[in-house]
Amino acid sequence: MLEITYLRENAARAAAGLKKRGLDAEQSIQDILKLDELRRQNQNELDQALAESNKISKEIGMLYKSGKREEAESAKQRTSELKERIKELQQEQEQLKNSLEQDLVALPNVPIDSVPAGNSEADNEEVSRHGEISKLPEGAKPHWEIAEEKQLIRFDLGVKITGAGFPVYQGKGARLQRALINFFLEENIKAGFEEYQPPLMVNEESGFGTGQLPDKEGQMYHMQTDNLYAIPTAEVPITNIFRDEILAEDSLPIKATAYSACFRREAGSYGKDVRGLNRLHQFDKVEVVCLTKPEDSMAMLDTMVEHIAGLLQKLELPYRILRLCGGDLGFTSAITYDFEVWSAAQERWLEVSSVSNFKTFQTNRMKIRYRGEDKKTQLLHSLNGSALALPRIVAALLENHQGPEGVRVPQALQAYTGFEII
């Protein structure tokens, strides 16, 4: 949710920024500012009426105390009209607040200056490309065939016990998963992130906090009996840890990492994109979440990008970094870098990480603040990224590192797998 104070002062800038998303928001921003104006007017009136009413009440109290019953009774008469007026004003205030909130919540984050305009993936900017994209030898296979042949991932068993999109990992496939999780966590810890193990289910409030609710309600699994949601990413519980907190300046920046299973209904996505590990209902991911002072968030974004790039390099995977265009940007993000690894057999890029700076968009909703030197509370900036999502990494590892002897485990990972060849 954008800050109303920001809109008051930067209406034109905001509208220009939102245009990069292909959104003409000029009118709705004007509407919001108008509502804001009305609301404040109304509140002024209401406050005055309340002040008056408070004053009279106090007087009545004192009159009773000094035994002047009659005067007190007559003072009571005066309040009835005032009470009516207060009730009216309060109802108006409620309505104004609601519509203001509703309109405000409907606006996506304003992209920062460096975000290119554009409508779709095609307009994303390739920032850099790393590693060799080598042609695979004759007879090379897509990951799902390798996984099936070597009994690493049992899609059939997943279907049997749960359903499509819930694979069973077996033998070296399971050990590879565990190794990757450990590898990512250890690397993140080395980079200064603190490890957390969050709940895999969250309440409604947390869903609202990070913005999954109410918009993406259908994307989460919902346990109706207890009204809990299975997390689509560790971002949700981790960021919500800090909801409604005022953090001490010297605890910043917050750098958190967590492994979690992630659950996504992926309603409406079918076709070849869902083949193998490309898209699942349950998958593993190690996430990083940061909270910084406003002035530090862009530097933190760079640090995160660099760190994630390092992970992919250690896995010896060819990858590229994209700066998403306005139209491809998530609702809450001000700037996002996507990491894509090359799927050698499918001959296409697969997204494995998305690193974003949300500025105050999330923290405004969650009221995550800190107290600066001037003693005033101020909203923090939040950032997060995958470091990394496993399934597509596994797909890329199997495909890119396949050879006549089997699949080669990258050096950096061998300490975690305990084997060199799959």
Place this chain on the structure above:
RNA sequence: GGAGAGAUGGCAGAGUGGUCGAAUGCGGUGGUCUUGAAAACCAUUGAGGGUCACACCUCCGGGGGUUCGAAUCCCUCUCUCUCCGCCA
């Protein structure tokens, strides 16, 4: 699943109809003292809205009600804790 207790400021914990945004203690901050520190003492210390700044308004788990007036009374919801049962 059964029974009970509770939800107040960073924490602990008073407050049962009026000057209570809320005693007290701890913690935090500033100061006095000290070579320095500790201790002691003094002062200060919730959040949000509003304002150029004040004034002023709102908030004692959420919602509703009674009343001139509610942290305090009533209704309702949510959550937490304790005991018993079951169980990894």
